[in-house]
Amino acid sequence: xxxxxxxxxxxxxxxxxxxxxxxxxxxxxxxxxxxxxxxxxxxxxxxxxxxxxxxxxxxxxxxxxxxxxxxxxxxxxxxxxxxxxxxxxxxxxxxxxxxxxxxxxxxxxxxxxxxxxxxxxxxxxxxxxxxxxxxxxxxxxxxxxxxxxxxxxxxxxxxxxxxxxxxxxxxxxxxxxxxxxxxxxxxxxxxxxxxxxxxxxxx
Numbered sequence: 142x143x144x145x146x147x148x149x150x151x152x153x154x155x156x157x158x159x160x161x162x163x164x165x166x167x168x169x170x171x172x173x174x175x176x177x178x179x180x181x182x183x184x185x186x187x188x189x190x191x192x193x194x195x196x197x198x199x200x201x202x203x204x205x206x207x208x209x210x211x212x213x214x215x216x217x218x219x220x221x222x223x224x225x226x227x228x229x230x231x232x233x234x235x236x237x238x239x240x241x242x243x244x245x246x247x248x249x250x251x252x253x254x255x256x257x258x259x260x261x262x263x264x265x266x267x268x269x270x271x272x273x274x275x276x277x278x279x280x281x282x283x284x285x286x287x288x289x290x291x292x293x294x295x296x297x298x299x300x301x302x303x304x305x306x307x308x309x310x311x312x313x314x315x316x317x318x319x320x321x322x323x324x325x326x327x328x329x330x331x332x333x334x335x336x337x338x339x340x341x342x343x344x
């Protein structure tokens with residue numbers, strides 16, 4: 142039997158909506174098979190899904206795992222502090238504030254770190270995660286026969302955002318609703334920044 146190849150990405154994901162109807166998921170990866178990098182997935186009010194990626198290699202990998210209508214290449218810079226974040230990418234400029242623990246952060250703290258990102262554990266708790274946070278899954282099928290697992294370790298609220306996308310003002314912060322449609326799972330509807338380990342098994 143052929144063995145799959147396992148790739149692990151460790152970093153942060155921010156998910157939020159805006160008053161302009163633009164929803165986005167920002168990935169900032171401190172450790173990955175591509176080194177340190179950031180990318181942004183944006184869904185417009187009309188449903189168009191855009192990937193903002195820093196290189197062809199990242200764009201090819203991400204677009205083979207998720208679904209997009211358009212890809213833009215260019216520098217993607219994400220900066221995180223204890224109280225804020227900023228994102229600069231092709232056609233996008235966003236900054237925001239980070240608040241206290243998000244719902245279920247207390248529960249995540251109870252899970253030992255060695256278990257939090259383990260695919261077997263994430264398969265086991267997937268039904269519970271979906272029940273607690275509608276639209277969110279911890280394990281599932283990604284594009285091109287890949288399997289993906291989201292191991293969230295900590296989560297904090299995003300309390301404000303402002304910026305522009307495609308030259309248009311995004312307005313203020315709103316829930317991430319309707320759910321984004323890039324892959325098998327959306328980010329939580331409550332805007333938040335999560336510390337996460339993402340594991341992808343290639344067939």
